[in-house]
Amino acid sequence: MFKRVLIANRGEIAVRVAATLQQMGITAIAVNSDPDRGALHVTSADEAYPLEGSAAAETYLRIDKLIDIARKNKVDAIHPGYGFLSENGKFAAACENAGITFIGPKAEVIRRMGNKVEAKQVVQQVGVPIVPGWSGGATSTKELAIEAKRIGFPLLIKAAAGGGGKGMRLVTNAAEFTDAVESARREATAAFGSDQVFLEKYIARPRHVEFQIFGDEHGNVVHLFERECSVQRRHQKVVEESPSPALTPELRSKMGDAAVRAAKAVGYSNAGTVEFLLGEDGQFYFLEMNTRLQVEHPVTEMITGLDLVRLQLEIASGGKLTFTQDGLLQTGHAMECRIYAEDTARGFLPSTGTLLAYEAPRGPGIRVDSGFEEGSEVTVHYDPMLAKLIVWDRGRDESIRKMQWALERFVVLGVTTNIGFLRALLANPEFRGGRLHTHFLEEQRIVEDSGDAPPVESLIAAALGIDGAARIGKGKSSLRSADAKDAFSGPWTQADRWRVA
């Protein structure tokens, strides 16, 4: 087993990976940008080394700096987390070249699955269904238009090198096609440096159902069941759960087999996720494969009782999977809500500032993964996800009730969050009934209940909690990050005037 592992990431995933490393007796080594010097992922590590700069492009995305730090500090493996360099074949190759183990699949596998066009060709060859479409190489817009007619409308234009919805267009008729291709190409070039696009039949009201897979370096591959991630906004997942309310045991076994076949087709090792679209008719189609640990991996950990990071480390150091498919059980129901610093009422715009209050809920079957603590700054430089709130219970109804309870007790002040929105979402009858699809949020138009006049109790709490008279006339009129920072360390933010005698 490794002795010193560097975590090439930040935030909650770096905190989570460090915990498993330390529990296994491995030294957890963090890296940090300048604004992250005092961040939770640094203070929870055993050692930390600076990546000078602020923006991701000059810090967490710098392969040269990371390899340099790893070499100087005798690191024997690097865990990439998710995002940043986790699906960058060049980074995996740079690690291999430097004699450092990259905790993930081989560089060549990352590269092949990273190209969405090639990935589809590979899995199709082993009989995994893909969405009808066209995915040839670089082609003129005219030739694409002919293919579009063959597939039929509505269809989707997608960037070959893309993800996250960039370079994606929905075209409902032939007249819109040419403009849409040109615009998708421009966006794809700006975002990924490649204007290659592909076409896909548009599946109405599909679910997003993905399978966690694990392979070792001895040819064994298993799946750790599904996660339903249909509740998305702007192609970003908001709620994930397992089991999916849509899967029967038969369908689960069919999709799981397909996921394992897809992984075996590329000689996959370590943790990966095979994403499927599931139509209303029960037909499923391969979407893409993520060659890394997913944000929503705790959902799988809750229903299997496994530590996926530990498995990753065991496999990366040459170990064999210690269980077979038949030995795995999907127990109870787990659900994750992503807590974002964002203003859902204003189009999910990110919100920044200081976490003047941050208290995560606690209780049996409740897990909170976060890279923030009270006093942390939420900056424009990185992802606005504050925390992942995960619950486990016997069944879906119980999980939803537990999630509601936990959301009600999640205290965040200083930045705007989606907690109120999530509460409204969980109360939605369609959500409760498990009738989900990827356009669910747009269709249901869930609105946070902002409440009417504040109840008397909130006025009393405000009066007790503040030292009102002392502040009138010397305050500023809005919450701003810089002011908030001063205020947080200042003596007058949180007054104690009404101390109990």
Add this chain to the structure above:
Amino acid sequence: MSKVRIQSSDGKISPIVIEKSVDAGRVMANIDGKKHEVEILRLRSGRGAFKLEGRIIPFRVVSIGHDVQAWVRNRNHSFQIVGDGEKRRTRQSASAKKELVAPMPGTVLRIHLAKGDAFQPHQPIIIMESMKMELTLSSPGAGTIRELLCSEGELVPLGHVLVRLDFGDGS
């Protein structure tokens, strides 16, 4: 005794008087002339709990200047502290339409027009980026650029005026 005037997000102002009574930990809260007996169970650094009509109310309060944010028994509320006879405006100001304002803190990625350039309704003027997300700011109507108050690559806070617009109506 302590007096404070609190304006809720719906604009309503409530004068609140907290009177300490003889019994330690028990106070009388007078809101709009109506009295409520409150038993304080715990209170420190804006964090605590009290009993009101038999119910336990946990809370957490923070403030910056006049702005108060509170989590009170499972809900967030925001308030403003106001002086005697004072009332604060809500965030949106009347001049908003003649300016493009940063709707989020972030980086100015592109500026499509220069000072004096004419624009049509819904024409993209500025592209901003924040937390890996792009946002296009478009013109609300037809007019010309009066003044550019940002540059490409600049990091701007929420509410920063990016561009002043002229709508040719003499305003």
